[in-house]
Amino acid sequence: MSSAEARTDESAGILLVDDMEDNLIALEAVLGSLNEPLFRARSGEEAMKALLRRQFALVLLDVRMPGMDGFETAAHIKRLDQTKDVPIIFLTGAEDDSGYAFRGYATGAADYLTKPFDPWVLRAKVSVFLELHRKNQQLERLLTRQRADYEEVSKRLGALESELTDPQQSQVKELRHLLENR
Secondary structure (H helix, E strand, O other), X not given: OOHHHXXXXXXXXXXXXXXXXXXXXXXXXXXXXXXXXXXXXXXXXXHHHHHHHOOOOEXXXXXXXXXXXXXXXXXXXXXXXXXXXXXXXXXXXXXXOOHHHHHHHHOOOOEEEEEOOOHHHHHHHHHHHHHHXXXXXXXXXXXXXXXXXXHHHHHHHHHHHHHHHOOOOHHHHHHHHHHHOO
16 A cells, blocks of 8 residues: 555545534644644534545534534434444534533533633644544554454465365375374
């Protein structure tokens, strides 16, 4: 695999979900320096479509949105096999009910931040999730390579066993003869 292919796999990107344009612009400004692809969704429905089209390392999800809110969106994300392992960081206004944090974690959120958020804290948290995603991708590639190596060794071992148990093989006969006459 070339380094470009490896980079593409590791750069799954971050999905930013918020119905407010100003909030999306602020998130892009804070996270732009991470040099990871940033994708926007203006609703829970848009977020689900995006998640089904491509892989993401992380979802930053606003709690309060018209239509499908953040909690409903998170529940849908966690229900699907294809998306259930994508970490979610909920973002919500500081004036929101304190029960929101509990509900967010109960829905499967990995973290929960209130707006206005500290840009350094958000960037640090996102960086941790991006690094975890990269490590998981590396582990997947390693496991795939190990499985392929195991299959190759098994195939060769099977061929060798067949050769050793076939009495018609002249090389085997010679080897047996040499071993018996020692």
